[in-house]
Amino acid sequence: MTDTAVTHTSQPGKAIGSFVGQLLMAATLTAIAGALGNSFYEFFFDPEAFAAGPVLARAAFAIAFPFPFILAALLVLGTPTALLLRRLNLDNSIVFGLVGAFAGVAIGLALASGLPGLQTVFSIYGCVSAVTYWALQQRKA
DSSP: OOOTTOOOOSOHHHHHHHHHHHHHHHHHHHHHHHHHHHHHHHHHHOHHHHTSSOHHHHHHHHHHTTHHHHHHHIIIIIHHHHHHHHHTTOOSHHHHHHHHHHHHHHHHHHHOTTOTTHHHHHHHHHHHHHHHHHHHHHHHO
16 A cells, blocks of 8 residues: 655655645645635725725735745644545545635634634635645645
């Protein structure tokens, strides 16, 4: 039986670089998805906020601000959870998405428990991040 979570290579630097690249890519794509979601929300439900300033500047801020939090969550919670799911042979997008959504809610409760509306946002970020990380792992294999 082979384990897909462990990569045996004669060049450990290449494996580490690949892992770091996947984490950065997953965090970046999640931040971009969050910025797009924020822009759509402001456009359709909060036109005053949408007209408040330059769209590209707000989009850049919406990408840059959550990026370190997403990256930290991927490192601390996402990577061990992904390894556990792979060991349990639950390696599919639906399971990763559900687990990512629950992990996002848990992080949201820890960081912003007084703001219940943000739990949905954290859940979406967790789901998108987990499915993106899963897709990048599938592309690598």
